Amino acid sequence: MKHDFYYISKKDPVVAEAYSNILCLIHEVQDFVRRKFTFQYTIVGSYKRNMITYDAKSNVGYDFDFNIEVNDDDQEYTAKEIKNILQVAFNKVVGKYGYDYAEDSTRVLTIKRKDRRRSRILHSCDFAIVNNYIDEDGYECQEYIRHNKKQKTYSWCEQPDGYYRLPEKIEWVKEHDLWQEMRQVYIDMKDRNEDPNVHSRSVFACAVHQICQQYGFY
DSSP: OOOOEEEOOTTSHHHHHHHHHHHHHHHHHHHHHTTTOEEEEEEEHHHHHTOOEEETTSSEEEEEEEEEEEEOTTOOSOHHHHHHHHHHHHHHHGGGGTBOOOEEOSSEEEEEEEETTTTEEEEEEEEEEEEEEEOTTSOEEEEEEEEETTTTEEEEEEOOHHHHHHHHHHHHHHHTTOHHHHHHHHHHHHHHOOOTTSOHHHHHHHHHHHHHHHHTOO
16 A cells, blocks of 8 residues: 555644644734735644544655635735735745745645655645635635636635535534544545545545445435
8 A cells, every 4th residue: 555644643742843833934924914914814624623644654744724814805905916925925934944935736825844854744734815705695605716727827716515515514424423434434545545636635525425425414
């Protein structure tokens, strides 16, 4: 098997130190962009669920995921300007904390902490830039800044339907005492995954879907 993932607690000293450093880094970014706009941040993903995984066989470490919500109610800045401003700000402070410059991918900005002597990524952190809002029917919605690389454009895109159904499925799995089984399915799926473009959030959604389908959610 190509991978050998196992869980590592968010209370692990190494994880806790990395998380603390990332928070300090974010606070410096907030100060750097304050003259243009302010933003809130929220930890999401595996850290929030205490499902951080580490692969003993690869050179890729564990990861963190944050949502950044920019306060730009007057829409003074375009999607491209917002992401570029944040990327510049991250690049001003990441070196102080031992990270490489921020990478601009389709959905997120990513920073990586590396052990260069061993050619390993110790951990990475993805920052999605989002906007939470209430639609005309009173439902909570979210859009995110998407970098359309082929067209070389940036735009606000609505989250897909699966994003909105996932919390309901997670709650159902927990209510039916299937959480531990889902955690094992998730690890097994990560071990079998050989596509680097399939990220943890997608694997997690697939694991939840499989348990729901297997035990009668649908």
